[in-house]
Every structure is written in C-alpha cells, then in structure tokens.
Amino acid sequence: MKYLSKLSSIILILCAMHLTVIAQKENWKNLFNGKDLKGWKELNGKAPFTIENGEIVGRTVPDQPNSFLATEKLYGDFIFEVEFKVDTHMNSGVQFRSEIKDDKDSCYVTDKKTFQRVHGYQMEIDPSTRAWSGGVYDEARRGWLYPMEYNPAAKTAFKNNAWNHYRIECIGNSIRTWVNGIACAHVIDDKTPVGFIALQVHEITNPKDAGQEVRWRNIKIQTENLKSSPADNLFVVNIIPNSLSDEEKKQGVKLLWDGKTTNGWRGAYKNYFPDNTWYIKDGTLNVKGSNGAEASNGGDIVTNAEYHAFDLQFEFQISDTANSGVKYFVTEKENNEGSAIGLEYQILDDDKHPDAKLGTGENRTMASLYDLIPPLRVYGSHKERRDKFPIGEWNRGRIVVYPDGRVEHWINGWKVIEYKRGTQYFYALVARSKYAKWPNFGMADKGHILLQEHGTHVAYRSIKIKEL
Numbered sequence: 001m002k003y004l005s006k007l008s009s010i011i012l013i014l015c016a017m018h019l020t021v022i023a024q025k026e027n028w029k030n031l032f033n034g035k036d037l038k039g040w041k042e043l044n045g046k047a048p049f050t051i052e053n054g055e056i057v058g059r060t061v062p063d064q065p066n067s068f069l070a071t072e073k074l075y076g077d078f079i080f081e082v083e084f085k086v087d088t089h090m091n092s093g094v095q096f097r098s099e100i101k102d103d104k105d106s107c108y109v110t111d112k113k114t115f116q117r118v119h120g121y122q123m124e125i126d127p128s129t130r131a132w133s134g135g136v137y138d139e140a141r142r143g144w145l146y147p148m149e150y151n152p153a154a155k156t157a158f159k160n161n162a163w164n165h166y167r168i169e170c171i172g173n174s175i176r177t178w179v180n181g182i183a184c185a186h187v188i189d190d191k192t193p194v195g196f197i198a199l200q201v202h203e204i205t206n207p208k209d210a211g212q213e214v215r216w217r218n219i220k221i222q223t224e225n226l227k228s229s230p231a232d233n234l235f236v237v238n239i240i241p242n243s244l245s246d247e248e249k250k251q252g253v254k255l256l257w258d259g260k261t262t263n264g265w266r267g268a269y270k271n272y273f274p275d276n277t278w279y280i281k282d283g284t285l286n287v288k289g290s291n292g293a294e295a296s297n298g299g300d301i302v303t304n305a306e307y308h309a310f311d312l313q314f315e316f317q318i319s320d321t322a323n324s325g326v327k328y329f330v331t332e333k334e335n336n337e338g339s340a341i342g343l344e345y346q347i348l349d350d351d352k353h354p355d356a357k358l359g360t361g362e363n364r365t366m367a368s369l370y371d372l373i374p375p376l377r378v379y380g381s382h383k384e385r386r387d388k389f390p391i392g393e394w395n396r397g398r399i400v401v402y403p404d405g406r407v408e409h410w411i412n413g414w415k416v417i418e419y420k421r422g423t424q425y426f427y428a429l430v431a432r433s434k435y436a437k438w439p440n441f442g443m444a445d446k447g448h449i450l451l452q453e454h455g456t457h458v459a460y461r462s463i464k465i466k467e468l
C-alpha cells in the first residue's frame with residue numbers, strides 16, 4: 001500500500017510538472033486586468049465601454065457608427081482567446097490585425113461628425129437566425145471573406161443567452177477561428193500582417209435598440225512559441241492569388257492554372273492555345289475584347305484533362321459590358337460553331353449587357369446556370385455586393401459537382417444555385433432551353449472545364465480544383 005501511495009504521489013507530481021511546462025510554453029498574457037481599461041483605447045464611434053464585475057461592458061447608442069475598444073499594442077502572429085455574452089438582438093465582433101488606414105478615410109454619422117475608420121479582419125458575433133458567428137468579415141474593406149455558409153455544421157456552435165468562448169489563431173498568412181471549441185473558419189490572406197485587436201459595439205439604426213450590451217471577460221493572448229492547432233479539414237478560402245496553402249494541398253486541391261504559363265490548356269476544338277486572343281499578364285489569364293460575338297476571335301479555351309466530380313474555384317474580374325462563362329462537362333462531340341457546348345456558370349455585366357434581360361426569370365444573369373436556372377438573390381445585414389459586381393473588382397466563383405449528380409454554384413461565399421443532373425426537373429429545364437436540340441445535354445460522365453471567349457475582356461486567376 002505504501003508503495004502504491006508513493007507511486008501515486010510521483011505520478012501526480014509528474015503530471016503537475018507536465019502541465020506547468022505546457023503552461024510555460026503557451027505563455028498566456030492577460031489583455032484585461034479586470035479593473036480598468038489600461039492598454040486599451042476607443043476608436044470610431046462613442047458607444048460607452050465600462051467595467052462591471054470584472055467584465056468589459058459595451059452598450060449600443062443611437063447616431064454613432066461602429067465603436068471599438070482597441071488594444072494600444074499591435075499584434076502580428078498570435079493566439080487569442082476571450083469569453084463574451086451578448087444580447088440576442090445585438091451584432092458584434094472581435095477585430096484583429098486591424099488598423100486606422102489614414103486620417104482622411106472617415107465614416108460619417110447623422111450629425112455630420114467625422115470619425116477615423118477602423119479597417120481589418122473581424123471574427124463575427126451574430127446571435128441572429130443567420131448564425132454566422134465565427135465567420136471572418138473584412139471591416140470597411142472587402143466585406144465577407146468567410147461567411148458561415150462555407151461551414152454550416154458550425155452554425156450551432158454559438159449559444160444565445162450564455163457565455164461563449166472565441167479563439168483566433170493568426171500564424172503567418174493563416175487565419176483560423178473557433179467558437180466554443182468548434183472550428184469555424186480558415187482564411188489564407190496577407191492583406192494586413194500586423195494590427196490591433198478590438199472589441200466591437202455595432203451601430204444601431206433604430207433608437208429603440210439603444211442599451212443593448214455585450215460583456216467580455218478572460219481576454220488573453222499568446223505571442224511566443226506558437227503552435228497551430230491540428231488540421232480541421234475545413235474548406236479553405238485562400239485569397240492570395242494563384243497559391244496553395246499547406247492545408248489545401250493536404251486536402252487534394254490543385255492549381256488548374258499555374259498563374260504563369262498556358263500548360264494544361266488549349267483552344268476548344270483545337271490542338272493549340274489561341275494566344276492571339278488569350279494572354280497572361282501579372283498573374284492573370286485574360287481574354288481580349290473584340291466585337292462582342294461568341295467565340296469569334298480565337299474561341300474558348302478548355303483543360304486538357306476531363307473531370308467527373310470536383311470542387312472548382314476561380315476568381316474573375318469583369319470589364320464594362322462583359323460576357324463570359326465557365327463551362328463544365330464539355331465533351332467537344334458537338335463540333336458546333338461558336339462556343340463549345342456545356343453547362344455554364346454565367347459571368348456577365350448584368351447592368352449593361354443585354355443578355356441579362358433575355359432568357360426566363362433572370363436565368364442568364366451573373367452566376368446563373370445559363371439559360372436554365374436563375375441565381376438565388378441573397379442579402380447580408382448591409383446588403384453587401386450580391387446582385388452587383390462592380391467593374392474591376394475580383395469576385396470568387398465556385399462550382400461543386402458531387403459524384404451523385406448534385407451541382408452547386410457559389411459566388412463570394414453564397415450558394416446561389418443547387419440542382420441535380422439527371423432528374424425530371426433537370427430534363428424539363430433543358431427541354432425548354434436553347435440546349436434542347438443537343439442530345440443528352442449536360443449528362444456526360446466527364447468533361448473538360450472551359451473558359452469562354454465572348455468578345456469582351458474578362459480576367460481570371462486562382463483557378464483551382466479538387467476532385468471528389
């Protein structure tokens with residue numbers, strides 16, 4: 001018995017020593033002392049931040065823009081954790097790697113006062129039914145980088161009327177988030193490598209919403225001996241052009257275009273690449289503008305390889321009156337004139353190109369399944385760019401084809417099309433479309449990926465594929 005008692009004591013001592021070593025390696029530092037706001041400063045709006053019961057409390061006020069309580073110190077690589085509790089009708093967030101861009105860049109409130117504008121990444125706090133808590137938003141810059149539509153299984157991680165735990169890991173270009181231990185988002189980006197951390201009180205438009213509160217406690221950070229959490233196999237949003245992160249490579253994602261050469265591509269119905277029409281410039285693949293006609297100035301380009309089930313990502317930039325598209329299940333068996341035949345993710349200047357008003361029920365507009373299914377029109381809390389895609393801005397397209405025939409079209413983080421090949425519904429759509437004359441349209445077991453030439457300038461980059 002004495003021997004067992006001594007052995008138990010030794011085990012307990014070793015465990016304690018092990019935990020002590022782990023704690024020393026993690027080296028957590030408190031960002032809030034529980035008594036005052038030393039080390040913090042208020043930015044943007046004037047919503048009050050106070051100390052109550054060892055917690056930071058932020059409350060909404062009318063006629064103020066988003067208000068932030070920011071760290072005076074800047075942070076680059078770090079692991080950050082915080083606990084918070086928020087009113088169920090209040091939006092909030094945690095800024096990180098954020099900045100005041102410049103003194104001239106201001107936001108305005110109703111009484112015409114000006115405020116310096118906070119820019120940067122934000123981990124969303126969203127107690128609404130939209131349930132995007134844990135997503136990554138780019139405040140005052142690019143909007144949503146990782147809406148939770150990319151990871152719907154994690155939408156239930158946030159708990160209303162309860163204390164929640166947030167974790168943010170920023171190591172190099174990798175940005176990852178967790179809500180209550182559930183992995184939520186994974187972004188690869190290099191827009192802002194260093195910046196402050198800030199707690200947000202969102203602006204309100206209805207004076208009746210004044211007085212809503214968010215409470216924060218146990219705010220801590222690691223900046224040394226950082227070790228990334230194990231891989232979580234989330235969909236990765238990589239915003240660095242023509243690049244693959246280590247996690248993407250592990251998941252089987254490959255570059256379909258290398259960003260430098262024409263390798264892997266050729267002209268549709270051709271054994272060569274039409275470089276009189278398509279050209280590479282500064283890491284972008286461009287089709288020249290000409291007469292606006294379909295495949296009349298060199299034609300479409302297709303992948304050498306064919307694909308059956310896949311997750312295809314691409315970024316595109318439209319020009320004035322642009323028309324193009326990304327087609328899939330292209331077989332080239334039709335040997336037709338004009339653009340090669342295949343299912344098409346439409347790319348179009350909806351405002352100016354006449355094709356947007358043709359077809360049925362907007363089934364020829366941006367991100368539609370061309371001439372078959374119109375895209376879902378969706379809106380965020382600020383009605384961010386969903387229906388309008390300004391000239392010169394990069395948009396993120398995605399086509400997912402599952403082995404069972406299900407297909408999805410995505411744009412900028414929103415799933416706007418969902419259908420299944422080979423169903424009666426699909427056949428009925430084809431029967432009343434311009435494709436009715438083509439036998440077995442859209443039903444090939446595999447096919448090429450195609451970028452369309454339609455006589456207007458469109459640029460592409462970050463074309464990636466994962467075979468499913």
